[in-house]
Amino acid sequence: MKIVKSKVYVSENRLVNRLEALYENVPSGTCAGCTRCCSESVNMSYVEFLNIHEHYIGDGSIMDHPDFVNRLIRYYLLELVQPMKCPFLNADNLCDIYMYRPLPCRIFGNTTKAAYESNYKEIKIQNVKVAYQLLQESNLKMPKNVVQKEIGFCEDYIVDERLDRNEVQSMYDALVNMDGELAFKGFLKPTEFNQNLVGWFIEALLDEIDPKVLLRTMLSDLRLEALKAANLG
Ligand code: SF4
Numbered sequence: 001m002k003i004v005k006s007k008v009y010v011s012e013n014r015l016v017n018r019l020e021a022l023y024e025n026v027p028s029g030t031c032a033g034c035t036r037c038c039s040e041s042v043n044m045s046y047v048e049f050l051n052i053h054e055h056y057i058g059d060g061s062i063m064d065h066p067d068f069v070n071r072l073i074r075y076y077l078l079e080l081v082q083p084m085k086c087p088f089l090n091a092d093n094l095c096d097i098y099m100y101r102p103l104p105c106r107i108f109g110n111t112t113k114a115a116y117e118s119n120y121k122e123i124k125i126q127n128v129k130v131a132y133q134l135l136q137e138s139n140l141k142m143p144k145n146v147v148q149k150e151i152g153f154c155e156d157y158i159v160d161e162r163l164d165r166n167e168v169q170s171m172y173d174a175l176v177n178m179d180g181e182l183a184f185k186g187f188l189k190p191t192e193f194n195q196n197l198v199g200w201f202i203e204a205l206l207d208e209i210d211p212k213v214l215l216r217t218m219l220s221d222l223r224l225e226a227l228k229a230a231n232l233g
C-alpha cells in the first residue's frame, strides 16, 4: 500500500468530500450504545481506511497508539480461536474512531431487517468457507462459536426511516467507485479490494515497522495466551 501518496490523492481530488457526503445520507437515530455490533472486524473500502488513518494516525505512527496495537494484534492472532471485539473499541467501551467510523458501522441498526439479513448472509458464508479451507488444508477445526458467530439484527436502534437493500447497495457501489479510481491511479492492487478493518491496519503496521519489532510483540503476546490456556487447565 502507498498510504502517504494515496492520502494526498484522496485529499487533492476531494474523495474525502465525496465520502463525507455519502455518510450524510445515512439517517441518524438513537443508539442504545450496547456495543453488540462492535464484535467483528467490519469490511471497509480503501478510501474509508485512508480517512480513518488520516484522522487517527495522521503523520505519526500506528505504534503511537500502543493500546490499539495490542488489541489489533490480539484480534489478528486470536480471531480464528475465539469471538473478538473490534480493536477500535477501547477500555471504556467507546469507539476510538467514532467520528470517522466506516459505512457498515454507520448503517448497523439503520437498515430494514431484509437488507441487514441479505448483507449478513455473505459474512456467514465467508466464515464457513474459511473454516472449510482450514480443515481441508491443515486439518484444523475452528470452534463452532467462531464459525457460527452471528450478530443479529438490531431492534434497539431508534430511527424514523430505515435504509432498504437498494439504498444500502448504492452506498457500497459509491465506495467501490472511489476505490476503483484509486486502483486506476495505481494506489490499490486488485487483490487488495474490500479488506476488513483489521486486515487494512495489519498491512499498514507491517508497512511501517521493523518486522523484528512486530514479531517480538506477537511472540510475547502468544506466551501470555499460552500461559492463560495452561491456567485454565
Ligand atoms: S446499533 Fe444497536 S447493536 Fe449497535 S450499539 Fe447501537 S443499539 Fe447496540
Ligand code: SF4
Residues within 6 Å of the ligand: 037, 038, 039, 040, 042, 086, 087, 088, 089, 094, 095, 096, 097, 098, 101, 102, 105
Ligand atoms: S469501528 Fe467503532 S463503531 Fe465500528 S465496530 Fe469498531 S468500535 Fe464499533
